[in-house]
Amino acid sequence: MFYPLQINAQHHAFKTGILRIIAALFFTLFIDYGTGFAADDASIARGGRLFDNWFLEMKDYPPTSFHPKYINTRLTNANPEESWRCVTCHGWDYNGMTNQKTGSISGDSGGTPASLAFILQDDNHLFVEIFTDRDISDLAAFINDGLIDFPPYIERGSNLARGNATREVGLYETICANCHGTDGRQIKNIDPLGTYVRNNAREALHKILNGHPGQRMPPMRFLKTKQVSDLLAYTQTLPTKNILGSITRGGRLYDHWPKETGVSPPNYRHPAYPNKDNHSRSHITSWRCKECHGWDYKGNDGIYKSGLHRTGIKGIRAFSGGNPQTVIKILMDENHQYFGVQWKKSVFNKEDLNDLANFVTQGQIDTDIYIDRESGAAKGNPKRLQNLFNTLCAHCHGIDGKALLTGIDVGDAVRNNPWEALHKIRNGHPDESMPALQALDMALIVDILAYAQTLP
Numbered sequence: 001m002f003y004p005l006q007i008n009a010q011h012h013a014f015k016t017g018i019l020r021i022i023a024a025l026f027f028t029l030f031i032d033y034g035t036g037f038a039a040d041d042a043s044i045a046r047g048g049r050l051f052d053n054w055f056l057e058m059k060d061y062p063p064t065s066f067h068p069k070y071i072n073t074r075l076t077n078a079n080p081e082e083s084w085r086c087v088t089c090h091g092w093d094y095n096g097m098t099n100q101k102t103g104s105i106s107g108d109s110g111g112t113p114a115s116l117a118f119i120l121q122d123d124n125h126l127f128v129e130i131f132t133d134r135d136i137s138d139l140a141a142f143i144n145d146g147l148i149d150f151p152p153y154i155e156r157g158s159n160l161a162r163g164n165a166t167r168e169v170g171l172y173e174t175i176c177a178n179c180h181g182t183d184g185r186q187i188k189n190i191d192p193l194g195t196y197v198r199n200n201a202r203e204a205l206h207k208i209l210n211g212h213p214g215q216r217m218p219p220m221r222f223l224k225t226k227q228v229s230d231l232l233a234y235t236q237t238l239p240t241k242n243i244l245g246s247i248t249r250g251g252r253l254y255d256h257w258p259k260e261t262g263v264s265p266p267n268y269r270h271p272a273y274p275n276k277d278n279h280s281r282s283h284i285t286s287w288r289c290k291e292c293h294g295w296d297y298k299g300n301d302g303i304y305k306s307g308l309h310r311t312g313i314k315g316i317r318a319f320s321g322g323n324p325q326t327v328i329k330i331l332m333d334e335n336h337q338y339f340g341v342q343w344k345k346s347v348f349n350k351e352d353l354n355d356l357a358n359f360v361t362q363g364q365i366d367t368d369i370y371i372d373r374e375s376g377a378a379k380g381n382p383k384r385l386q387n388l389f390n391t392l393c394a395h396c397h398g399i400d401g402k403a404l405l406t407g408i409d410v411g412d413a414v415r416n417n418p419w420e421a422l423h424k425i426r427n428g429h430p431d432e433s434m435p436a437l438q439a440l441d442m443a444l445i446v447d448i449l450a451y452a453q454t455l456p
């Protein structure tokens with residue numbers, strides 16, 4: 001297989017017109033395409049998956065530098081691997097991408113294996129010796145017979161599916177739900193299906209018809225246009241993950257993600273954890289967000305500025321109200337190493353990343369408003385909500401807060417570490433059934449905290 005360096009060399013050679021003509025002759029005359037690979041639905045669908053992402057479908061390594069003809073390598077979302085996907089330059093609606101100066105692809109020019117082989121070697125493409133005859137034949141089958149017109153499925157200029165959302169629920173429940181779950185949220189490595197299809201209807205339709213590259217998801221080309229259109233409409237009604245549910249799960253991950261996820265942490269200390277003797281925390285503890293950034297989210301500017309938990313690391317307060325995508329990038333970076341094939345152990349999935357990012361940007365609070373930093377006293381009214389404690393909390397903890405034998409007594413816990421208690425009251429306890437009260441007004445929560453501090 002040739003990769004960018006060689007491709008550049010090839011590219012120079014191609015600049016001389018004579019070589020180009022010889023190449024054209026070679027590909028049209030001497031290579032025998034088309035026999036044995038009929039343009040059946042399977043071939044068309046595979047071509048669609050190659051168009052989507054050929055290296056995932058071929059289980060191959062993508063080139064690591066930008067496609068030499070990719071324009072705008074400095075776009076914020078530009079990425080070398082992506083620049084080699086057909087769809088990046090030709091679009092999910094097959095009508096071209098203005099940022100790549102392409103027009104629509106059509107069977108007229110790339111619909112036979114020979115004509116497509118010629119195009120894929122040209123100056124715009126430089127795909128030399130990457131595809132086998134079968135790949136080219138499948139891609140050509142897709143371009144010739146697999147491109148669809150979107151208007152019957154999706155409203156022009158929007159992402160709204162045109163189908164009837166109630167007619168094909170059974171198709172979803174019997175085929176898709178096996179993997180995606182009845183609510184579309186079972187595969188944790190992608191966004192909830194409903195959210196994804198509402199935002200990316202054309203891309204979703206392409207994947208429904210052709211399957212997902214490198215995955216077992218079945219291509220649905222055998223269905224009638226109307227059925228697919230109805231199926232698409234139904235998937236657009238699937239639920240989004242509730243934002244508060246996401247924030248509070250993020251809070252529990254921040255607290256103790258190995259408990260919350262059941263995934264075991266790496267068996268070495270977190271690379272950003274200071275390697276000093278007085279930091280004798282176990283390797284598990286060193287991977288908890290709270291260990292470096294604090295229960296008050298202030299890191300070295302808060303309660304952890306001294307004592308056994310001091311690491312000197314800054315807090316996460318600057319990201320309150322920030323962009324969740326930036327937080328996700330931070331969790332994947334070399335400093336954190338929570339997600340990415342390049343790290344020794346990638347421990348999060350996409351749902352974990354989203355939930356943590358939502359917590360960091362929308363779920364954290366300035367604890368100084370609710371707890372006196374010097375004395376640790378909750379700044380609430382300890383008399384007002386005894387009743388709420390007795391109804392809600394006492395159900396598990398008992399009226400005196402001592403009923404649970406596994407943890408420490410609520411009174412002691414809330415006096416010793418009110419920041420941790422406040423975090424748990426708002427977000428719940430990792431891997432426990434304790435309710436998260438994030439939805440309640442902070443005035444109520446701080447009153448409960450104040451009452452809990454009076455328990456024996």
Ligand code: HEC
Nearest residue numbers: 067069070083084085086089102103104105106109110124
């Ligand atoms: C880095 C960008 C880029 C990538 C990646 C890319 N193309 Fe192209 N492609 C172009 C440009 C530029 C043209 C010429 C402008 C045009 O015709 O729209 C073109 C033209 C074509 C045409 C001829 C269109 C016509 O009808 O005139 C076909 C067919 C085609 N590409 C197929 C593919 C396939 C299949 C892949 C993936 C294996 C692919 N391209 C990947 C940029 C790209």
Ligand code: HEC
Nearest residue numbers: 175176178179189190191196204207208212215216217218
């Ligand atoms: C055999 C299991 C399986 C079945 C059945 C299945 N899918 Fe998928 N689907 C997957 C997998 C796996 C992915 C990709 C996950 C990834 O990218 O990591 C996926 C991805 C998708 C995507 C793209 C989502 C994204 O964020 O990239 C869509 C849309 C989709 N499926 C819709 C459907 C629909 C609609 C059906 C029913 C017609 C269906 N799937 C049936 C396994 C399946």
Ligand code: HEC
Nearest residue numbers: 270272273286287288289292313315316318319327330356
């Ligand atoms: C072993 C220590 C450690 C752990 C555990 C840790 N971080 Fe960090 N984090 C750091 C360090 C060090 C920085 C500062 C990096 C820098 O200055 O560039 C940082 C920076 C951040 C920032 C950016 C703060 C800013 O203002 O720039 C965020 C957000 C963040 N971490 C979130 C998290 C989350 C969420 C987790 C848990 C999944 C986590 N961190 C776990 C050490 C850690």
Ligand code: HEC
Nearest residue numbers: 392393395396406407408413421424425429432433434435
């Ligand atoms: C459904 C049962 C349930 C309810 C209701 C409940 N909790 Fe909990 N709570 C738990 C469990 C289980 C633990 C974990 C105990 C352990 O660590 O073993 C816990 C832990 C705690 C802790 C941390 C103690 C520690 O170990 O540091 C605090 C503080 C706390 N709860 C306060 C409250 C308050 C205040 C309420 C009412 C707003 C409440 N809980 C409601 C089950 C519950």
